[in-house]
Amino acid sequence: MPRLSVLSEVQRQMLQFFPCMEADGTPWSPLSKPLNQTTAAIVTTAGLHLRDDKPFNRDHPGGESTYRVIPSDSDAADIVQSHFSIGFDRTAIYRDINITFPMDRVRELAERGVIGSVAPNHYSFMGALRDCTVVAEQTGPEVAQRLKAEGVDLVLLTPT
């Protein structure tokens, strides 16, 4: 998004007062090997999932903090989006899944030798959550452990 100072008053108010989860300090885990030897996965908050998986659901108790697994060899045709927000232009993802979920681009990075390989699975969460507590304390750490078990070194995070 352009900087808040140039947005409309309505957009600026909405984004400026969004209840971001803030914390002191920043964790830091640098790569332990060259980039061209890493295994990379995408984790998106675009509310994507496989067509035959359960859509994200606002009825979910405690807020929608669940995640979906998207095998990295999935066909783009098998992925759909059930994001709650209509504050973004969906024509972009109707045209090209990579606009939010650069699955083909990451595959190409591996083919070009920029990264070592693509992980077996990518992961997807709901974005624009006003309360990230469950993601921060439960489902996020759970996905972290899954990624590590799948040999992932590097995670690319993409919002929508």
Add this chain to the structure above:
Amino acid sequence: MSVLARVFEEAGLTTVAIALVREHAERVQPPRALWVPFYFGYTMGKPDDPDYQHQVLAAALGTLDAAAGPVLADYPEDAGPLGMPQASEVAASTNGDTVKPLDAADEITALRGYYERWQEQRGRTAVGVTGIPQRRFRGIIRFLEAYAERDDADMDERPADVSVPQFVRYCADDLKAFCYEARMAQRPSDTEADIHTWFWSETAVGSLIDSITQRLNATGDAKLQATAYGLSR
């Protein structure tokens, strides 16, 4: 997004995040982030432009060079204008002064050829959240027409763990994707703004969705109003 970056990095994974709202990334402080000025929905910059998307990715991976963090790099481009008017903006600009065609179910039937052309050209479709095949969308229309009148409307295809308002949202998302994809096949040179304006000012499906929004907003029920906010505004 940035919260997940922190969680993963704490677990020992190396993360690179793309941030759409710079001011949010400044507050949450993910370890490595590339702020991009693109509007919501345009994370990688330009659809159908692999070279451009690779430039954005390369800039994101560039944050890995830093020896200490947090790193918040800026992508050096302009976002351009946003081409997504919402329903109320379209209504204000057209004064509601357009002729609404057909019955919404007939409209779906009329658009089907274009929709199927899009699917054939692209090899994919964003339709599919309800799980109801598009050939049976007349049923969705009848359900939404009933829901535009009263709360107790329902549809057999609704899963037990999905509330009626949530299912209405899935139905609206599928109908929107169907209509937008049909329109993009019908008029490939239309801008995003043209397509949104067409949908909210000229289609019976857009009117139907907006009529549900108006009924739900008038109930005074916060949960139904939240559903309305995800249908049109």
